[in-house]
Amino acid sequence: GENVEQHPSTLSVQEGDSAVIKCTYSDSASNYFPWYKQELGKRPQLIIDIRSNVGEKKDQRIAVTLNKTAKHFSLHITETQPEDSAVYFCAASMRYGNKLVFGAGTILRVKS
Amino acid sequence: DGGITQSPKYLFRKEGQNVTLSCEQNLNHDAMYWYRQDPGQGLRLIYYSQIVNDFQKGDIAEGYSVSREKKESFPLTVTSAQKNPTAFYLCASSRPGQGPEQFFGPGTRLTVL
Numbered sequence: 001g002e003n004v005e006q007h008p009s010t011l012s013v014q015e016g017d018s019a020v021i022k023c024t025y026s027d028s029a030s031n032y033f034p035w036y037k038q039e040l041g042k043r044p045q046l047i048i049d050i051r052s053n054v055g056e057k058k059d060q061r062i063a064v065t066l067n068k069t070a071k072h073f074s075l076h077i078t079e080t081q082p083e084d085s086a087v088y089f090c091a092a093s094m095r096y097g098n099k100l101v102f103g104a105g106t107i108l109r110v111k112s
Numbered sequence: 113d114g115g116i117t118q119s120p121k122y123l124f125r126k127e128g129q130n131v132t133l134s135c136e137q138n139l140n141h142d143a144m145y146w147y148r149q150d151p152g153q154g155l156r157l158i159y160y161s162q163i164v165n166d167f168q169k170g171d172i173a174e175g176y177s178v179s180r181e182k183k184e185s186f187p188l189t190v191t192s193a194q195k196n197p198t199a200f201y202l203c204a205s206s207r208p209g210q211g212p213e214q215f216f217g218p219g220t221r222l223t224v225l
Contacts, residue, residue: 001171006154032212043202043216044155089154098143098162098208099170102154 002027002094006103013080015112023090023103024072032093033073034100035064037086044089048075080110115139116217118203123222125190125197133188133220135203141215143208144186148172149200149219158201161186162208190222198224 003026013019025033031052036044050057050064050073057064061080066073077084087107091100116137125131135144143162147155157170161180175194180186186205190197203217 004154009152034213036216041219041221043218046213046215049213093212098206098212099145099157099160100212100214102147102156104152104154 002030002092002101004090004092004101004103006090006106008106009104010107010109012109012111015080015082015110017080019075019077019080019084019108019110021075021088021090021106021108022072023074023092024070025092025101026071027092027095028071029095030071030092032100033064033066034091035062035075036089036091038089038105039086047088077108080108082110082112084108085110116203116205116215118201118217118220120220121218123220125222125224127224128192130189130191131222133190133201133203133222135186135188135217136184137205137217138184139205139207139215140183141205141207142183143206144180145204145206145214146170146176146178146186146188147202147204149202155202158188196224197222 006023034049037047038044063076087105089105090103119134145160146158159178161167177189201220204214206214
């Protein structure tokens with residue numbers, strides 16, 4: 001079945017620096033890759049997603065890049081702020097069943 | 113998102129008891145999902161339903177049961193057969209015909225005493 005690996009598991013950056021989180025997936029049929037942000041005790045919130053027909057997508061300070069050949073995608077956050085501190089999850093769609101497989105998550109800490 | 117509600121927010125259960133977690137959505141979404149979240153782990157799929165009166169097991173269905181009698185509702189029962197039920201449970205929904213995005217409810221934290 002589909003497997004999604006996410007790195008790093010924790011990431012500390014100084015306020016204003018950039019943060020990059022990487023995920024790899026195993027199923028070449030995956031065609032949808034969302035990123036979720038989860039604050040402590042709250043629900044995951046979709047922050048950006050990308051489909052397999054594009055290589056990059058930006059939304060203000062966040063961007064996602066996709067390399068279909070290598071089967072990996074990355075989340076980029078620029079000019080980090082303390083409110084960016086949270087757990088970030090990547091996911092990949094499965095071949096059948098409208099399902100997502102999630103990575104294990106990255107704890108991002110932005111130090112002010 | 114705001115159209116998905118879960119209750120209760122916190123739930124305490126004694127060993128050997130069955131409990132049912134509620135999930136309701138008013139988004140007119142066809143598909144609904146239940147995930148379990150443990151510390152340091154991602155979201156693991158318990159059950160999902162793509163249409164009323166139909167549902168399928170996910171990766172960790174043992175010890176759980178669901179029903180989908182109405183489009184708006186997808187309750188999850190945690191049975192006494194679930195060996196380690198203490199976790200954060202998240203419900204999600206999507207409208208496959210309009211895209212694969214899944215939107216989550218606020219979650220229920222279940223603690224076994």
